[in-house]
Amino acid sequence: MTDMEQIKPTYRNIASSLLDDMLVNIIRQQMIVAMSQQRALYNMVGDMKGGNFLIEDSGSPNKDIFGHDKQKLKTSDISKYFPCDNCGRNIAAGRLSQHMSKCLERKRR
Amino acid sequence: MSEQLQFDEIKSQIQQHLVKSGKYDIINKQLKLQLYESGWYDEVSQLASRELQGQDGDQSMNFDVLFASVKPKAEEMVPTQVKEDIIQKLKAYLDDVIC
Numbered sequence: 594m595t596d597m598e599q600i601k602p603t604y605r606n607i608a609s610s611l612l613d614d615m616l617v618n619i620i621r622q623q624m625i626v627a628m629s630q631q632r633a634l635y636n637m638v639g640d641m642k643g644g645n646f647l648i649e650d651s652g653s654p655n656k657d658i659f660g661h662d663k664q665k666l667k668t669s670d671i672s673k674y675f676p677c678d679n680c681g682r683n684i685a686a687g688r689l690s691q692h693m694s695k696c697l698e699r700k701r702r
Numbered sequence: 703m704s705e706q707l708q709f710d711e712i713k714s715q716i717q718q719h720l721v722k723s724g725k726y727d728i729i730n731k732q733l734k735l736q737l738y739e740s741g742w743y744d745e746v747s748q749l750a751s752r753e754l755q756g757q758d759g760d761q762s763m764n765f766d767v768l769f770a771s772v773k774p775k776a777e778e779m780v781p782t783q784v785k786e787d788i789i790q791k792l793k794a795y796l797d798d799v800i801c
Contacts, residue, residue, distance in 0.1 A: 604793045608788075608793045611792055612792065616733075620746070623776075627768075
């Protein structure tokens with residue numbers, strides 16, 4: 594497209610130019626948000642010159658706040674076993690507390 | 703140069719009309735919604751965070767530097783489908799008012 598065609602006031606050109614303006618404003622807003630988040634964080638932790646930290650984006654719905662995969666956490670729960678101090682049986686980590694409360698109750702009776 | 707002025711003038715008039723009718727607001731919100739759904743906001747936030755951390759060593763956080771650095775990449779990241787959709791909506795509006 595030549596320069597002349599680009600500035601011709603066609604529907605497309607005007608629409609495209611309006612869209613560009615909208616996007617610039619949206620990007621500007623996002624930068625302000627990003628900067629104020631960064632500033633708030635630095636105010637909280639103090640001036641960490643030389644400190645190396647990455648702000649983990651919590652945007653991913655599959656990760657918890659430590660960055661672990663939620664799905665993997667569930668399965669790791671099931672695969673670990675712990676011996677019950679009361680009866681000595683090996684119980685799955687996820688069921689341990691339930692078992693302990695029943696087991697201690699049984700023993701008391 | 704006068705062609706540019708003519709273009710700017712027409713664009714300005716159309717924009718005023720758009721804003722007055724409330725259509726500008728509606729289309730702007732639709733654009734934001736589509737950008738959000740496509741994950742664009744998340745990507746741009748991450749990009750901005752990385753840039754800010756890169757800046758921190760050399761100078762205090764500077765909006766102009768950040769904006770100049772992120773803007774071209776952010777514009778590139780907008781999905782073509784979203785751009786086309788909004789352009790079509792704007793063109794439809796123009797079709798409607800300019801008879």
